[in-house]
Amino acid sequence: MSEFPHCKQPCVECPWRVDVPVGHFPPKRYVALANTAYNLSAHIFACHKTSDEKVMACAGFLCHGADHNMSVRMAYIQGRLTRDFTNGGYELFEDYREMAIANGVDEDNPALRGCR
Numbered sequence: 001m002s003e004f005p006h007c008k009q010p011c012v013e014c015p016w017r018v019d020v021p022v023g024h025f026p027p028k029r030y031v032a033l034a035n036t037a038y039n040l041s042a043h044i045f046a047c048h049k050t051s052d053e054k055v056m057a058c059a060g061f062l063c064h065g066a067d068h069n070m071s072v073r074m075a076y077i078q079g080r081l082t083r084d085f086t087n088g089g090y091e092l093f094e095d096y097r098e099m100a101i102a103n104g105v106d107e108d109n110p111a112l113r114g115c116r
Helices: 028-039 059-064 070-076 094-100
Strands: none
Touching: 028 094
């Protein structure tokens, strides 16, 4: 079984980092990716610096947004993912909802209702 591809720490422009300027990514991107934070979601929040050919899970997502993600949970169970990633010493948003709202998504947006 293959390793679960993932970044080891948040990159310079990682949207999970509190210190990254708001507006780097438009609010509609956060709405579109909200399903990655739904309970038992099979969708992964991929690092924006990875390519379609080699998608890698975002380290910020793994640190603060993936506890309820089915794909991530299965990767742990199958031994394809270990906790070999870190927050890199950066302050990260506590969860997807907090990150999306900080980046311009209305707190009442229906896409955020399912976020854990």
